Amino acid sequence: MKFTVLTLFPEFIENSMHTSICKRAIENGYLELETCNFREYTENKNGRVDDYPYGGGAGMLIQAQPVYDAYMAVTGGRKVRTIYLTPQGEVFNQAKAHELAEEEELVFLCGHYEGIDERVLEEIVTDNISIGDYVLTGGEIASVVVMDAISRLIPGVLGNHDSADTESFENGLLEYPQYTRPEIWRDKKVPEVLLSGHHANIEKWRQEQSLLRTKERRPDLLDGQ
Numbered sequence: 001m002k003f004t005v006l007t008l009f010p011e012f013i014e015n016s017m018h019t020s021i022c023k024r025a026i027e028n029g030y031l032e033l034e035t036c037n038f039r040e041y042t043e044n045k046n047g048r049v050d051d052y053p054y055g056g057g058a059g060m061l062i063q064a065q066p067v068y069d070a071y072m073a074v075t076g077g078r079k080v081r082t083i084y085l086t087p088q089g090e091v092f093n094q095a096k097a098h099e100l101a102e103e104e105e106l107v108f109l110c111g112h113y114e115g116i117d118e119r120v121l122e123e124i125v126t127d128n129i130s131i132g133d134y135v136l137t138g139g140e141i142a143s144v145v146v147m148d149a150i151s152r153l154i155p156g157v158l159g160n161h162d163s164a165d166t167e168s169f170e171n172g173l174l175e176y177p178q179y180t181r182p183e184i185w186r187d188k189k190v191p192e193v194l195l196s197g198h199h200a201n202i203e204k205w206r207q208e209q210s211l212l213r214t215k216e217r218r219p220d221l222l223d224g225q
């Protein structure tokens with residue numbers, strides 16, 4: 001998978017993605033990351049990429065020209081799935097992560113200020129994605145969230161690929177509670193069934209716990225089932 005991120009803050013993306021599991025995945029060649037600061041493409045003599053909105057109103061807008069020229073430079077005009085991070089987008093979830101993980105290449109466009117001139121969005125964006133119903137100062141954090149969720153679905157990225165399957169959301173439910181040593185901690189004992197070695201009973205207990213936890217914490221996930 002190759003991720004290309006168009007952003008005014010490439011160092012934020014580089015620092016975030018060169019950490020932990022994504023860092024290892026980049027080093028081992030499962031992921032490729034390119035960042036492009038579209039400020040470098042502006043035709044404005046002072047290096048500006050923003051201007052006042054036509055019709056008035058608060059804040060500044062990013063102009064179409066630097067974004068489009070940066071996009072053309074990184075894609076060479078090829079059709080690449082291009083994601084704009086915006087609170088106006090489809091709310092990101094695990095199903096969307098799976099869908100995007102099928103692509104060989106993705107471009108992420110991160111906005112700032114009050115947004116980006118609509119005409120360049122019409123020209124290059126294939127998917128509008130929001131990471132939740134709140135407003136961030138820019139799309140960078142959202143792009144890292146989306147890239148991280150996609151990365152761990154790419155075969156080889158997680159050390160033990162099995163561990164992706166049992167996670168929360170993979171079967172529409174939250175994951176069951178887990179325990180490690182010691183067997184008793186602050187008078188709290190690990191559930192007996194997990195010490196029994198009886199695999200069928202353990203599996204049954206885990207399924208029950210998943211359902212219970214989902215009912216308690218995220219009943220909305222059960223509505224569609």
Ligand code: ADE
Pocket residue numbers: 085086087129130131132133134135136137138139142
């Ligand atoms: N940019 C600003 N807020 C955002 C959000 N909630 N999701 C994605 N991108 C954003």
